[in-house]
Amino acid sequence: MIEIAGIRTESFEDGIGIRVVIYFQGCKHYCHNCQNPHTWDFGKGNEVTIQYLLNIIQNDVLSSGVTFSGGCPFCSNNLDEIIELAKEIKTLGYNIWVYCGEKIENLNEKQLKLLDYVDVLIDGMYVDKLRDDTLAFRGRSNQRIINVKEYLEGGNSNTSIRSL
Amino acid sequence: MVIKRNGSKVEFDSYKITIAILSAFNETKEGNHEIAQNLTQKVVNKINDENMHVEKIQDIVEETLMQEGFLKTAKAYILYREEHKQQREFESDLLRRIAKLSKETSRDNANVGHSSASKMYQIGGEASKTYYLNKLIPKNLSKLHSEGLIHIHDLDYYDKTFNCLSIPLTRMLKNLMDYEFEYGSIRPPKRLDSAMALASIILQRISNDIFGGTMFPNIDITIQELVDEKYIKKPTDIEIEQSVQSLLYNLATMNTRAGNQIPFSSITFGLEQGEYGKKFTKALLNEFNKGMGKGETFIFPNLIYKCLKGVSWQGSPNDDLYNLAVEVSCHRMNPTFSFLDCEYYKQFDPKEVNPMGCRTHVIANINGESVSEGRGNIFPTTINLPRIALKTKGIIGEKDIKDFYKKLDAVLEGVKELSMHRYSILANLKAYDIPYVIGQHVYYNSENIKMDDTIEEALKHGTISIGFIGLAETCKTLIGVHHGESDKALELALNINKYIKDYCDKLTQEMSLNWTCYSTPAESTINKVIKDRKDFGLIEGVTDRDYYTNSFHVPVYYPISIARKITIEGQFHPFNNAGRISYIELSAPPIHNVEAVKTVHKHMVQSGVGYAGINFPIDECRQCNYSGIIKDVCPKCGSSEYKKIRRVSGYLGFEERINKSKEAEINDRFKHDTVN
Secondary structure (H helix, E strand, O other): OEEEEEEEEEEOOOOOOOEEEEEEOOOOOOOOOOOOHHHOOOOOOEEEOHHHHHHHHHHOOOOOEEEEEOOOOOOOOOHHHHHHHHHHHHHOOOEEEEEOOOOHHHOOHHHHHHHOOOOEEEEOOOOHHHEOOOOOOOOEOOOEEEEHHHHHOOOOOOOOEOOO | OEEOOOOOEEOOOOHHHHHHHHHHHHHHOOOOHHHHHHHHHHHHHHOOOOOEEHHHHHHHHHHHHHHOOOHHHHHHHHHHHHHHHHHHHHHHHHHHHHHHHHHOOOOOOOOEOOOHHHHHHHHHHHHHHHHHHHHHOOHHHHHHHHHOOEEEOOHHHOOOOOOOEEOOHHHHHHOHHHOOEOOEOOOOOOOHHHHHHHHHHHHHHHHOOOOOOEEEOOHHHHHHHHHHOOOOOOOOHHHHHHHHHHHHHHHHHOOEOOOOEOOOEEEEEOOOOOHHHHHHHHHHHHHHHHOOOOOOOOOOOEEEEEEOOOOOOOOOOOHHHHHHHHHHHHHHOOOEEEEOOOHHHHHOOHHHOOOOOOOEOOOOOOOOOOOOOOOOEEEEEEEEHHHHHHHOOEEOOEEOHHHHHHHHHHHHHHHHHHHHHHHHHHHOOEHHHOOOOOOOOOOOOOOOOOOOOEOHHHHOOOEEEEEEEOHHHHHHHHHOOOOOOOHHHHHHHHHHHHHHHHHHHHHHHHHOOEEEEEEOOOOOOHHHHHHHHHHHOOOOOOOOOOOOOOOOOOOOOOOOOHHHHHHHHHOOHHHOOOEOOEEEEOOOOOOOOHHHHHHHHHHHHHOOOOEEEEEOOEEEEOOOOOEEOOEOEOOOOOOOOEEEEEEEOOEEEEHHHOOHHHHHHHHHOOOOOOOO
């Protein structure tokens, strides 16, 4: 089971293409002025199965990708299941974007396992005062859009960040 | 003394009574001058008050006529009094409306401002409307409009001119000397920049002859042809850019119709694959994207990008232009997109499919070739479907469908009769009444029409349309659900739409005129809803909002996925051959997500949607001209001075100029991309 805070279908704002966004429950970053503080506490979301989420994704006929958001997917108590979910989603042919409060350089070994299935990572804390409404797919200028494959193949987060 | 209706006093004059009785006698032949004088004396004898009100005197005349046995004459006299009363009422009503307009112009039309010319124009319009409804249009037909069962579009132009025109620009620019202006002719252009400057003048001149919009169809094909056939020199890239700028600026700023409004202009393009057509398209999109002087979004012209298999999609020769068009639309809400691969269009040459920004398109022609150029819609008339449903036997949600169709039949007959009344008057106008469009032979098949000939030979190539509003509210009234929420309602809605289309087709065959079925954008339906609410009460999902839903659209307030909305609405597109459009609503410009919009387009093509737009709010900072979403203050410069641009009835406009009904509709629009 995976604990989620919510789901959004047909999103235009959480990555390239039309996407299903899964908001996982639980976050340990506690950013100042967070937009979704109700997603912080563990145990306050809904428990769903991987199959339930896969059904929702497949029923959203226009979507070509899935975005993991939160909360923070990397903070979730269900990281193993989330990795399993990501694997299934990739098998179905969708691309995966992930929003994460941690910097990519600071992810631990287990967290890095999820990256095997992730195409794009948008990393960095939500720093309220760095607001910039003109940016693509992110609201704060410290957030970076990282091509995960390039990063893992030995590039660093600077060369693999696409400017959008 | 006699007290008049306005309270003033005049000297009593008994002869006025004699005259009134005499005119009644004239009709009934019950008496002569002498008898009238005798009767007058009897009336005078009864007047005992020194100051008597004119109405009281008339009562005595009536009474005397009856007492003396002139019953028919008494009746004629009563009728005469009643007619004069109505006349006075409509005059005072007109004066009231003129007084109101002099203070503030009406906002029914998002494109009309508040200038002195606008006031003059609208007052003229009000006077015309009052005249038409009370005098020109047969009572039984004008009643349909006054009761709110139908809406006579552009009533102020009822017998003056017709609606819109697709401009035969290639033909006109090649032979410009043949199309004389009031005081002389202009030589054909030899360069692209002068061609585009003249195109604007042509469009302006045409706008003054008609009441609706104008269009340059396939402007990219026009440019390529003028270059290929050496009418104009091969333009350099800079010349193309400057020509496009001049065209856009002219169409965005010039005034028509006595200076009161920017003409409703549309440009279609996208099919030309030749070098100069493509370069022109690219420049047109780029300049449109840059915006006006300070980067402001172009409200006019309206751009319509044409997409066709083998030309536009990935891997085809114009896929670069399609990508650019999508990118621009993600920023500026225009161009809108016409999908020529949908089943209904396959019977036509793709070149001839040209929806105007307002959604109207004119293709099939029972009297000649099915071409776009030189033709247009003559006028639409819209049926208020919810009112028919509300009048249908049965309780709300369980109405007698048979009775609904019976009542619809009666209204359709009324619309037919009214349309023929209007068409007959227009067809009998002389070429000098439409001096440029017909007089100078711009219209299709008007070549042989002389200045004092009637215009019928040309006009019969236009379309007469029957439109409808509120299919959703109609289903709600009839069976309790609308077509967004139930398959049963979807079937019913499709049947009703098809019923109107079939009726139009039948008339086309019977009368050899182009009758077409129109998806009305419902721009001024607030009066209809308010009247229906007054007559039938506040009914949930029917009369509880300040607008009726646009034609066959799924109600804007109803939460539904993009995919489902498009799948549902696509099924209605083939029936509405006078024009239709489907929209989806986003909460912000999808400026970073061209791919998402292309996915929506693909789904639209698969669903049979022929013409579509994606709506979102555009906020523009008045200080730094940032355009995007402004939440309280501009994200770039922090200013709180900004304007809100929204799409209404097919055209963009500023929110402060939009009427109440549309404002309510805009605020209700469900954004598909918000968290549910």
